[in-house]
Amino acid sequence: MKIIKLPRLSRTLVLVLAGVLAVLASGLGATTAYAYAGDVPRGTTVLGVDLGAKSHDAARQTLQEALEQHADELAAPVPVRVGEVELELDPAEIGLAVDVDATVAAAAERVGPFAALFGTRDVPPVVTVDEEALEEELAEPAAEAGASMTMPEITFEGTEPVPVYPEPGLGLDQEQTVQALAEGWPQALGDAGGWRQPGVVALPLVEIHPVTTAEEVDRLVTEVAEPAVAAPVAVTSDGQEWQVPPAAIAASLDLTADKQGEIVPRIDDEALREALAEELDEIETAPVDATVALRSGEPTVVESEDGEAVEIEALADELLAVVSEPAPRTVAAEMTTVSADFTTADAEDLGIREQVSSFTTNFEGGLSTPRNHNIATVADMVDGAVVLPGETFSLNGYTGERGYDEGFQDAPVILDGRLQPAVGGGISQFTTTLFNASYYAGLEDVEHHPHSYHYSRYPAVIEATIFYPSLDMQFRNDTQYGVLIDTSYDDDSITVSMWSTKVWDDVTTEWSDRREVTEPERRYVEPDDTCIETQGIEGFTQDAWRIFHRDGIEVNREKFTWTYSAQPEVICGEDPDDD
Incomplete structure (x- = not known):
């Protein structure tokens, strides 16, 4: 093996290199400190507003002031386009705004020191x-520009499930819509570029699909709809047993999709109550309101009675839990007390x-x-009607239509300026009697119409x-007390009395x-079944003052004025002067 020895560095060279490294390290530290002065890196802008080298609070204040300076522009309608449909969105109505705190937090995210020192970022x-x-x-506009989805659902024809399968449509995806709007608004507001009105923001139309698929519809038919109506569901309540028939289940089982196209089975409780009307009549009792009635000539409170309902x-909820199960199925129904509305x-x-x-x-001729x-x-x-404080009593509203089906007969009424037979004739005498009873009770007159002719x-x-x-x-009834209307009659008169607590002495x-x-x-007038002979009655104008007394003095007076026409003398026959 050949060994190669590297020459040893002299002590002087080592010291020089160490010094250079120290200078470089010191410079790098200074550069880093300079680049990251403040919380927001240098060179950072938001909408053209320079936030670089600022603390969080200073950056927040700078951005907020820029937004306030351009508040009118930021509040201006934003033009958008959906397909070929163009419209404007009011920022205030859709909550469109810049989140200052979140924006400053995003601006304060760290970047590399050299990027912070030499680069810029918006x-x-x-x-x-x-x-x-x-x-x-x-x-x-989305419905106009796109194409609606065919929403899945399962309906019933009688008790037969009928599926509707989903079809995709063309519309707006919420996430993409929000992103496009956020990217297109606002564009700039800083001193560098000034405010630039955003152009038309294009909101993309995309293919949208209902959440529930065709396969899921088939599964719901097989696993929910068909077993739901295959047999009745037995119900027990307070020792009673009854059934929810398949028809009632079909009428109340809701298998329609929400706006995303998802079918979540539910039982519509209002539809269920309507479908079970006959069954519930057998087991429920309706509450009875309290009232006041005359008993032995004295007003007596007739107590209210609570009812009981499923x-x-x-x-x-109980039905929904068992409808997909095979028969037999049994659920329990809770009974609840239903208080009277008027106790x-x-x-x-x-x-x-x-x-x-x-x-x-008074009248003649007997009943x-x-x-x-x-x-x-x-x-x-009308007998026994109670008018609550502040309530308005309407005779038409209380009795409804008064025709043959309600037991009324033909009798004379004023039609076309003369008496003619019509259903309900004579009711005006009761109306006058009721009006005067309310008049002398001091109650507020809301509506009344005197006759065309005056009858004595x-x-x-x-x-x-x-x-x-x-x-x-x-x-x-403009008093703080209730008013009980009592009616009575005999062969020659009708009487209406008001019972309450006296507000006026007289x-x-x-x-x-x-x-x-x-x-x-x-x-x-040509003599026929409609001709009723009458004597002529003078017409006139007259005033009447209703005077209210309390503690022996006059408190108020109310003026009524009416002009009566002269009732013609009607003779059923030919005019002798026409001969």
């Missing part, structure tokens, strides 16, 4: 966006203690005549007619003299 801003708001804003949401305590708080008004009008029969029929419908059985001005659905009589009426009196004309 760090893109970290942009935030409200993805749900963005998706909502782009839904319509906890349908829990039953839906005994609520009724007691109404303060219905005393009669606050009563009004009676067997159609007109008086109608008065009694509508009185029975009614007080002038303060009376009311009605015609469904165009003419109504309404009053508002309510009275003053009338003006009649003025602008007009005389009736004579009219001849």
